[in-house]
Amino acid sequence: MKEFDVENIFTDIVVGDDKPTALATLAQLFADKNGLDRVALTAGFNAREAESTTGFGNGVAIPHAKVAGLTQPVVGIVTFETGVDWEALDDAPVEIAIALIMPLDDPNKTHLKVLSKFARKLMDDAFIHNLKQNRHDAMALYTLVNDEIEFN
Amino acid sequence: MKKFVGITKCPVGIAHTYMAAEKLQKAGQARGYEVKIETQGASGVEDELSAADVADADFVIIAADVAVDGEERFNGKPVLYAKTAEAIKDSDTLIEKALTAGIYGKNQPKTEAKQEDSHEQSPIIKQLLNGVSHMIPFVVVGGLFIALSIAIGGHPTKAGMVIPPHTIWSSMNQIGTIGFTLMIPILAGYIAYAISGRAALAPAMIGAMVANNTDILGTKAGTGFIGAIIVGFAAGYLVKWFNSWPVPKDLRPVMPIFVIPLLGVGIISAVLILVLGAPISWLMTALQDMLTALSQNPETSVILGVVIGAMVAIDMGGPVNKVAFLFGVASITAGHPQIMGAVACAVAVPPLALGIATFVRRDLYTEEEKSAGIPAILMGLIGITEGAIPFATANPKQVFPSIIAGSAVASAVGMVFKITDAVPHGGPIVGVLGATNNIGLFFLSILAGVAVAVAILTTFKVRKARKA
Numbered sequence: 001m002k003e004f005d006v007e008n009i010f011t012d013i014v015v016g017d018d019k020p021t022a023l024a025t026l027a028q029l030f031a032d033k034n035g036l037d038r039v040a041l042t043a044g045f046n047a048r049e050a051e052s053t054t055g056f057g058n059g060v061a062i063p064h065a066k067v068a069g070l071t072q073p074v075v076g077i078v079t080f081e082t083g084v085d086w087e088a089l090d091d092a093p094v095e096i097a098i099a100l101i102m103p104l105d106d107p108n109k110t111h112l113k114v115l116s117k118f119a120r121k122l123m124d125d126a127f128i129h130n131l132k133q134n135r136h137d138a139m140a141l142y143t144l145v146n147d148e149i150e151f152n
Numbered sequence: 153m154k155k156f157v158g159i160t161k162c163p164v165g166i167a168h169t170y171m172a173a174e175k176l177q178k179a180g181q182a183r184g185y186e187v188k189i190e191t192q193g194a195s196g197v198e199d200e201l202s203a204a205d206v207a208d209a210d211f212v213i214i215a216a217d218v219a220v221d222g223e224e225r226f227n228g229k230p231v232l233y234a235k236t237a238e239a240i241k242d243s244d245t246l247i248e249k250a251l252t253a254g255i256y257g258k259n260q261p262k263t264e265a266k267q268e269d270s271h272e273q274s275p276i277i278k279q280l281l282n283g284v285s286h287m288i289p290f291v292v293v294g295g296l297f298i299a300l301s302i303a304i305g306g307h308p309t310k311a312g313m314v315i316p317p318h319t320i321w322s323s324m325n326q327i328g329t330i331g332f333t334l335m336i337p338i339l340a341g342y343i344a345y346a347i348s349g350r351a352a353l354a355p356a357m358i359g360a361m362v363a364n365n366t367d368i369l370g371t372k373a374g375t376g377f378i379g380a381i382i383v384g385f386a387a388g389y390l391v392k393w394f395n396s397w398p399v400p401k402d403l404r405p406v407m408p409i410f411v412i413p414l415l416g417v418g419i420i421s422a423v424l425i426l427v428l429g430a431p432i433s434w435l436m437t438a439l440q441d442m443l444t445a446l447s448q449n450p451e452t453s454v455i456l457g458v459v460i461g462a463m464v465a466i467d468m469g470g471p472v473n474k475v476a477f478l479f480g481v482a483s484i485t486a487g488h489p490q491i492m493g494a495v496a497c498a499v500a501v502p503p504l505a506l507g508i509a510t511f512v513r514r515d516l517y518t519e520e521e522k523s524a525g526i527p528a529i530l531m532g533l534i535g536i537t538e539g540a541i542p543f544a545t546a547n548p549k550q551v552f553p554s555i556i557a558g559s560a561v562a563s564a565v566g567m568v569f570k571i572t573d574a575v576p577h578g579g580p581i582v583g584v585l586g587a588t589n590n591i592g593l594f595f596l597s598i599l600a601g602v603a604v605a606v607a608i609l610t611t612f613k614v615r616k617a618r619k620a
Contacts, residue, residue, distance in 0.1 A: 048164065051163050052168075052217060052235070052236075052237055054167070054168075056168075056237075056240045056241075057241060064164060064167060089237055090241065100167060109195045109196070115167065116166065116167075116169070116170040116198075117170075119166070119167040119171045120171065122167075123175050123178065123240070
């Protein structure tokens with residue numbers, strides 16, 4: 001599978017009402033699809049949220065975690081059926097989660113460069129608007145992101 | 153153009169670091185700022201801020217959830233601290249707040265008084281003070297080593313204070329001389345550094361050495377610390393101009409380590425040699441002719457004293473001082489060392505007066521000046537005028553009139569008392585060692601000058617403190 005693959009895009013998912021349940025659901029989805037340790041991934045997501053919320057506003061969050069057993073980062077998107085209180089910076093409910101799952105020890109700077117570009121792109125209001133417009137269509141989301149960012 | 157710089161850093165270093173950087177960039181550009189944000193992320197430091205970037209910036213925003221590296225780069229700049237989340241959520245407000253942020257290195261949060269400070273000090277004064285504060289330790293070490301070695305190991309002779317070679321005092325004297333020699337490039341270098349960063353160090357430091365190298369200039373004296381100040385500013389702004397050149401990206405890394413230093417040193421040195429050598433030689437000859445004319449007539453001896461005293465204080469070791477000193481030395485050789493007597497009175501006044509003044513009204517001086525007070529007094533006692541340089545450089549408008557007047561008075565009074573000094577050296581030490589004809593009157597002359605200088609300086613300082 002590629003670093004960013006359409007198979008890691010899940011749309012209109014029922015993720016639960018609160019952030020911990022939602023994170024556990026996300027972990028389950030990505031663990032099953034990519035053969036990762038679900039418990040470790042959940043713990044990783046939760047640990048990062050404990051530092052500070054990854055809900056940066058506009059209804060989007062970027063939960064991220066480092067886990068063992070990966071050779072390259074996994075970038076995935078999950079759109080929620082109903083908004084989740086993510087304690088976001090603007091207090092708005094989160095409808096889209098962009099998950100960044102990193103290998104424990106990734107010395108490969110090209111991966112990190114791509115992710116940093118992606119992170120910068122998330123500050124583009126038009127881009128976020130387009131993501132939301134296509135929230136029900138995995139292929140459209142895939143194309144949208146791939147057009148902007150050249151993943152490995 | 154308005155400009156600000158910043159650093160972003162988050163715990164993991166893959167997302168928020170860059171999101172915050174992007175947001176700051178966008179918000180800044182929307183407000184018409186040139187923006188450069190250094191990201192300290194998992195893949196290392198990107199868009200690293202150079203000293204020139206920092207120098208050009210109006211203020212600094214640090215949006216970080218963990219400690220950032222290299223904060224000390226922002227010394228003297230207004231710095232606003234925030235979390236990455238604050239930058240991502242509302243960079244606009246951060247920029248607004250940063251306009252009134254506290255100055256880094258000045259116990260931050262208590263902003264009110266500091267702001268006035270930063271408004272009051274023009275960038276030129278700040279750059280000058282950056283040079284002075286780096287120079288002070290060199291002056292203190294150099295001055296005290298020389299002073300102690302002369303005081304303990306020196307013998308007055310016709311060739312000056314001679315320290316027997318191969319003694320500990322001789323080594324100490326030479327080490328002190330190294331301190332004094334380094335003082336010049338350090339002063340110039342760190343003035344230039346404050347203007348345009350690392351790339352300006354070589355042109356300024358080498359240039360300042362050129363400006364004080366008599367062989368290269370083809371003169372009898374270098375330009376002293378005044379030359380160093382001029383070279384510092386010239387090199388700083390020259391390099392700042394180089395930095396504004398549009399340079400292809402591939403060439404940029406070699407600019408600060410290769411192209412700019414070479415060009416800078418070349419231009420500064422060429423200007424110094426071509427433009428400076430002749431005027432200095434002319435100035436020195438003219439001054440010498442004036443002194444010769446004044447010394448022909450015994451009735452003008454008081455005027456001669458005033459002129460010699462003023463010359464000693466005006467550039468403290470530069471070409472004007474040198475003419476007065478050599479004129480004094482010539483009087484020893486000629487067998488009537490009265491002019492050397494006047495010089496000996498004058499040289500002690502600037503450091504003694506400035507040192508003593510810090511004790512007269514201690515509240516009017518900065519911590520830095522207060523701690524330079526005692527070394528200055530010691531240097532004054534041994535006749536090392538250079539001890540006054542840090543004070544004079546930091547506060548020229550108040551210090552120069554005071555010490556010039558003080559030295560002029562000391563030297564004129566010395567003339568009236570017909571003080572002689574058989575040793576080409578000055579300050580109370582030559583009196584103690586028996587080189588003067590009347591130690592009591594010699595000390596009295598120095599004291600008169602010191603009293604005048606301290607009185608004038610304190611008046612200036614009090615007046616300025618009232619105004620502020």
